[in-house]
Amino acid sequence: xxxxxxxxxxxxxxxxxxxxxxxxxxxxxxxxxxxxxxxxxxxxxxxxxxxxxxxxxxxxxxxxxxxxxxxxxxxxxxxxxxxxxxxxxxxxxxxxxxxxxxxxxxxxxxxxxxxxxxxxxxxxxxxxxxxxxxxxxxxxxxxxxxxxxxxxxxxxxxxxxxx
Numbered sequence: 001x002x003x004x005x006x007x008x009x010x011x012x013x014x015x016x017x018x019x020x021x022x023x024x025x026x027x028x029x030x031x032x033x034x035x036x037x038x039x040x041x042x043x044x045x046x047x048x049x050x051x052x053x054x055x056x057x058x059x060x061x062x063x064x065x066x067x068x069x070x071x072x073x074x075x076x077x078x079x080x081x082x083x084x085x086x087x088x089x090x091x092x093x094x095x096x097x098x099x100x101x102x103x104x105x106x107x108x109x110x111x112x113x114x115x116x117x118x119x120x121x122x123x124x125x126x127x128x129x130x131x132x133x134x135x136x137x138x139x140x141x142x143x144x145x146x147x148x149x150x151x152x153x154x155x156x157x158x159x160x161x162x163x
Contacts, residue, residue, distance in 0.1 A: 041135040042083045048143035068119045077153040078128045085135050
């Protein structure tokens with residue numbers, strides 16, 4: 001904040017909104033700046049998948065009436081792809097609980113993981129294939145797995161394909 005000599009907004013009379021967990025204006029700005037879509041790992045994977053000639057929907061809801069979005073959606077092939085952030089989705093390899101407000105964040109991450117499993121189950125029951133990747137995984141490997149899965153799914157869904 002210009003001229004106040006403080007970055008947390010306390011001197012300017014800032015108060016967190018009712019029910020907000022944000023401890024300061026600076027923390028609130030920081031949290032609001034975190035992207036929920038178009039992250040760097042997503043963009044790299046999308047570019048590689050696109051280079052293989054596949055087209056997809058970005059940040060789309062695979063199931064109507066369910067407020068859950070997948071990072072890439074291949075509707076005719078019924079493949080939903082999620083690129084999960086290590087922190088927000090509780091990566092067993094990289095997640096480190098924060099020291100500030102650990103109770104809130106542990107509960108938040110636990111709920112995120114539970115929602116992810118519920119989303120996987122709902123999509124699978126509806127006949128979708130779900131692919132989940134961690135942000136730290138090789139984009140090339142992720143893209144190749146996506147291309148293979150979508151290609152196989154399209155081949156199985158072709159009219160006249162008897163199994």
